[in-house]
Amino acid sequence: MSMTDKGYNELERIFHERDAAWLAARREALNRERQALKEKSSKGAFWMICPKCGGQMKEESLHGVMIDRCGSCAGIYLDRGEFELLARAQQGGLKRLFGAS
Ligand SMILES: [Zn+2]
Known part of the structure; x- marks a missing residue:
């Protein structure tokens, strides 16, 4: 592919699409992690435990x-x-x- 304006823009478009897809996937993964942590922590070992001294x-x-x-x-x-x-x-x-x- 030659580095004409058209070729460059096409490459840029492909990169942009890959970025957008990656960002969407990452956002979705983080949302899943957040939900899983919430479900886990509400019944887990750290629920209502003091972050400073470990008290109740x-x-x-x-x-x-x-x-x-x-x-x-x-x-x-x-x-x-x-x-x-x-x-x-x-x-x-x-x-x-x-x-x-
Ligand atoms: Zn404490």
């Missing part, structure tokens, strides 16, 4: 938000979105405390 995490309510607190080191683990919820709840509490609106 207990669910408790903080400002109406369910959080996980370690029974050994008292560390707190927040799931996705819980920090934002707590920050919002805390903001409301401060407003009430200082009488701001």
Whole structure:
């Protein structure tokens, strides 16, 4: 194949298609891994185990938000979105405390 513009563009198209196919396959594989990990971890050895000291995490309510607190080191683990919820709840509490609106 000569390196005419047409040939070059054809090669580029082929590479692009291979990239797109690879990316799609990789994305699909990662999604499968994520789902498998989720199913495994919800019943597995690390479920509700403190990532810092290995103690047993207990669910408790903080400002109406369910959080996980370690029974050994008292560390707190927040799931996705819980920090934002707590920050919002805390903001409301401060407003009430200082009488701001
Ligand atoms: Zn701990």
